[in-house]
Amino acid sequence: DAMVIQNPRYQVTQFGKPVTLSCSQTLNHNVMYWYQQKSSQAPKLLFHYYDKDFNNEADTPDNFQSRRPNTSFCFLDIRSPGLGDAAMYLCATSRGTSGTYNEQFFGPGTRLTVL
Amino acid sequence: AQKVTQAQTEISVVEKEDVTLDCVYETRDTTYYLFWYKQPPSGELVFLIRRNSFDEQNEISGRYSWNFQKSTSSFNFTITASQVVDSAVYFCALSADSGAGSYQLTFGKGTKLSVIP
Numbered sequence: 001d002a003m004v005i006q007n008p009r010y011q012v013t014q015f016g017k018p019v020t021l022s023c024s025q026t027l028n029h030n031v032m033y034w035y036q037q038k039s040s041q042a043p044k045l046l047f048h049y050y051d052k053d054f055n056n057e058a059d060t061p062d063n064f065q066s067r068r069p070n071t072s073f074c075f076l077d078i079r080s081p082g083l084g085d086a087a088m089y090l091c092a093t094s095r096g097t098s099g100t101y102n103e104q105f106f107g108p109g110t111r112l113t114v115l
Numbered sequence: 116a117q118k119v120t121q122a123q124t125e126i127s128v129v130e131k132e133d134v135t136l137d138c139v140y141e142t143r144d145t146t147y148y149l150f151w152y153k154q155p156p157s158g159e160l161v162f163l164i165r166r167n168s169f170d171e172q173n174e175i176s177g178r179y180s181w182n183f184q185k186s187t188s189s190f191n192f193t194i195t196a197s198q199v200v201d202s203a204v205y206f207c208a209l210s211a212d213s214g215a216g217s218y219q220l221t222f223g224k225g226t227k228l229s230v231i232p
Contacts, residue, residue: 043206
């Protein structure tokens with residue numbers, strides 16, 4: 001089945017220790033998104049890739065970076081996690097056809113704990 | 116700027132009751148899309164419905180129905196004869212083209228629905 005996969009589902013890291021979250025998709029979608037969702041809050045968009053073009057949200061901290069080595073994979077790097085970065089991180093994909101909306105498909109998320 | 120307001124933070128109903136989740140939105144775009152997503156305790160966001168701004172026809176899918184009214188900027192979601200499996204957080208979201216085909220979703224804060232057996 002075509003889908004969005006996130007690994008790992010649960011990640012524990014230490015304060016200040018870099019961590020990488022992974023997302024892969026078999027949908028062959030052009031656009032990949034990373035959202036941060038803190039407890040009892042709505043998902044908040046961090047950034048997205050349209051093909052290889054990176055689009056950062058204005059209020060995304062520099063501590064968060066992303067890589068997209070190919071169409072199928074996208075990574076979220078947190079360079080120095082703080083306690084406030086503990087959250088669920090959701091990856092989503094969509095086709096990107098100009099002028100036509102394409103809905104976003106979400107992965108199951110990675111729950112990050114910072115000790 | 117886009118904004119989605121879900122005024123109901125938490126709702127509890129007894130099984131088999133009907134429940135309506137409210138959603139009010141703000142946007143300056145003339146073309147936009149509205150969504151409802153369900154987020155069960157497992158965390159995955161499950162797409163329920165998409166409605167574009169030119170289609171105000173209400174929709175029914177099984178026990179789910181949606182009422183879109185542009186005059187009041189509302190897109191409400193009703194579950195008929197609720198079941199325990201409907202317990203989840205429900206998010207209303209709005210999207211418009213941010214350029215080059217990559218639509219960004221603006222979510223409401225969500226409504227936590229608890230269906231009591």
